[in-house]
Amino acid sequence: MGGYEFDLWVFMLAAFLGFQLIRGVSPLLHTPLMSLTNAISAITVVGAILITGAKDASALSRVLGFSAVFLAVLNAVSGYLITDRMLKMFKKREPEKK
């Protein structure tokens, strides 16, 4: 099985898994869900690091890679933190005090 074929299978299965998982998410949490998946997709920082840190990187690569690392880290940090900040606000009713 060729490299790209294998990658396509991974993509297809992950997309289906995603569909199934997201269906289970309560509409209550759709906003934090979006900020969480956004933070997760900031994993593109991996690609940015490989570009920026390469030994023979050209000046163009360094500039583009540097900007991409910055943007992805910004997204990851603010995404995870704001998701947690939102989730902290979701509280159940306190038990009735009598």
Add this chain to the structure above:
Amino acid sequence: MKLDNTLLPLIYMIAAMGFILAIKWMNSPATARRGVIVGEIGMVLAVAGTLLRFEVVSYQWILVAFVLGTAAGIPIAYIMPMTAVPQRTAFSHACGALASALIGTAEYYKGINQGPALTTTEMTALIVETLLGFLTFTASMMAFGKLQETLPQRPITYKGQNFVNLGVFAAAAGIGLALIISPDRTILFPIFTVLALVFGVLLIIPIGGADMPTVIALLNSYAGLSASAMGFVLNNKMLIVAGALDGSSGFILAIIMCRAMNRSFGNVLFGAFGQLQTSAAASEARPYRSATADEAAQILDSARTVVVIPGYGMAVAQAQHKLREMYELLTKRGVNVEFAIHPVAGRMPGHMNVLLAEADVPYDKLREMDDINPEMPNADVALIIGANDVVNPGAETDPKSPIAGMPIIQAYKARTVMVIKRSMNPGFAGIDNDLYYMPNTIMLFGDAKAFLSSLVKELAAVGRAA
């Protein structure tokens, strides 16, 4: 210490598992925070593993970017008021999409100038990555501008708009195809980039504020797919999985939003809704009832069940905290207060829930539309705050209405309907709402926050008198 290629794939796999669990645990507020933690662990593992790869030799710029990104990210996460969450989300879609587009660009020039030359499959993935990345970047910035109200929220349409948009997209896709066939034609790449950026702008120009929930979800999906395409270029399964999860998440949310408006994707993107000048002519004076805060408080006080239906107007007026005070006063009197949330209320999926949770309304009081509609006939009062189209009975009764067939919260079935509204002017979409003229409807005129304040004051007074 450098990681070789036996340990690294394992680390990436564990990170991907973290991302999957993170989303799985979002299914309930009880486990959701745990989900954030496993997501963070996955991310830290993947980044640490990548930094230790033997290809990575120069660290100073990476480090500087990490420090700057963190320094900018923390204040954004903590200072941002919850009402601005839709803007922040649009902004972060823009950042994420731009990041993958820039990486794609760097990969392209690296392949051309230094080699190894990109294969056709890699080039295909790269074109998808940069196309989606660049168009999502400008589209998200446009959405950000509209949400922040630096750009007009009104949809802007002109004759032949769809032809222009599709033409620009076809040109971008055609040049992308030419690049896939012969990547050496470097002159095409900047043209391709510009076309993708322009298409992103054109795509959002005709979108109105009420369609923002769908559009934001769709942009979320594109940003994720762009990241996934990067995984194909770099042959990295973790990126493919993370991007696919984000892509499918955004896509499902967009479908949910479209269903909640009874519209198709095509209609949202190319339909330019809300330009209905015709409805302005039909607004002859019709009789309606209005009441003061004092009278409204009496009615609420004698009710047993009150269903509150919030909309974007509540967010604009920042009325959620006053609303919670009213909720507490009524609950203390034994009135059962519930909140009915329409899926497209607000400017992004779940917007109302976050605002009310921030104001300390317990989340088990926030009810979904399908869940609460069967109970509406038993409600003594339906209190509508800043919502309009989502309670418009015309969606059910008038087949000619622009929102015909859209599922609504059936406020009109409640014994008494109270609407807090600034004036009788039709709402954002310019669609007249028969609900306001029904015999059991009472209009409460004023700013949502100011009116709720006086309502809370009156309720407290009624309590003391009793």
